[in-house]
Amino acid sequence: AQKITQTQPGMFVQEKEAVTLDCTYDTSDPSYGLFWYKQPSSGEMIFLIYQGSYDQQNATEGRYSLNFQKARKSANLVISASQLGDSAMYFCAMREQTGANSKLTFGKGITLSVRP
Amino acid sequence: DAGVTQSPTHLIKTRGQQVTLRCSPKSGHDTVSWYQQALGQGPQFIFQYYEEEERQRGNFPDRFSGHQFPNYSSELNVNALLLGDSALYLCASSLETGVNYNSPLHFGNGTRLTVT
Numbered sequence: 001a002q003k004i005t006q007t008q009p010g011m012f013v014q015e016k017e018a019v020t021l022d023c024t025y026d027t028s029d030p031s032y033g034l035f036w037y038k039q040p041s042s043g044e045m046i047f048l049i050y051q052g053s054y055d056q057q058n059a060t061e062g063r064y065s066l067n068f069q070k071a072r073k074s075a076n077l078v079i080s081a082s083q084l085g086d087s088a089m090y091f092c093a094m095r096e097q098t099g100a101n102s103k104l105t106f107g108k109g110i111t112l113s114v115r116p
Numbered sequence: 117d118a119g120v121t122q123s124p125t126h127l128i129k130t131r132g133q134q135v136t137l138r139c140s141p142k143s144g145h146d147t148v149s150w151y152q153q154a155l156g157q158g159p160q161f162i163f164q165y166y167e168e169e170e171r172q173r174g175n176f177p178d179r180f181s182g183h184q185f186p187n188y189s190s191e192l193n194v195n196a197l198l199l200g201d202s203a204l205y206l207c208a209s210s211l212e213t214g215v216n217y218n219s220p221l222h223f224g225n226g227t228r229l230t231v232t
Contacts, residue, residue, distance in 0.1 A: 004158075035220060043204055045159070045223035091158050103149065103172055104208075104221055106158030 003027065004092050004107035011112045013082045020067070021077040021110050023092030032096045034075040035104065036066065039089040048090075051075055082114045118143055120224035122207050128230045129197050137192040137227045141209030147171075148190040149221065150182060151206040159206055165190055194229075202231045 005024045013019040025034065036048040051059045051066045059066040067076040079086055089111055093104045121140045129135050141148050147166045151159035161174035165184035179195045188209075194201055205228075208221035 037223075043206075043226040043228070045206060045208070045221075047220040047222065050220055093158075102147075103161040103164065103174065104151075104159075105161070108156075108158050 003105045004094055006092055006107035006110050008110050011110055012115060013079075013112065014115050015084060016081055018078060018080045019082055019112065021079070021090050021092075021112065023075045023077065023107060025073050025075060025092070025094050027073075027094065027096055029096040032094055034066070034068070035093045035095070036064070036075075036077045037091045037093060037106075038086075039091060039109070041088070045091070049077065079112075084114050084116060087112060087114045120207055120209050120222050122205075122224035122227050124227060125225065126228045126230075128232060130232055131197055131199060133197050134193065134195045135197060135229060137194075137205050137207075137229070138189070139192070139207030139209075139224060140189045141207075142222045145209035145211050145222070146188050147210050148184055148188065149208045149210075150190070150192045151208065152176070153204040153206060153226070155203070162192070197231045199231050202229060204228050 003026050008022050032053045034051045038046045038048055049059050049061045049064045049066050051068045058068050063080045065078045089109045091106050091109045093106045095104050120142050123138045149164040150162040152162055153159040162176050163173040163182055164171050168184045181193045184190045204226045206226045207224045210219050210221050
């Protein structure tokens, strides 16, 4: 079963507007972490934001916030005030805490294009 | 503070050959993970090294092997290359990921391997 699902086609947003990138996940582990990474065309995976399964509040990091709905198993990334430099691939990932299980499981990613 | 560095950045090999990719973790990190990212896909976990031992392995054949050195740097070796091994290979480092599931992985820029 797919653990991280990112089904949106390529996303487009106007500069300075907000955009939401969807992510749903599947796990039976009560302890897990959810991550969002940005991958520009250069290839580097840049860590953006983290949400823990026991966190009571949604995570925020500057222009990035995570809309965490645990019951629905969704962890959507919200980017406010989009900038041209936000154009990139965005990946949602999960780490489960099962024994020494520490790998990150990634979704297929979403392409975001910011229009001037 | 140097981040994760990988070498080489690009590599072209022929089917059946062997290849070695190298990774130096972020300063202070002791755990190295390797991921394979095919074009248009999310990264797939290959294996993780901690204290010079392979701690966890993904669903990759034995042609994929690795090593971690006392200075925490790591190598990924792929034998008997197939066309399907063409991908971006990402190295990620962290600190004791087996303990803290909320620790983000820090990625390098990757090595783009092309097998012809």
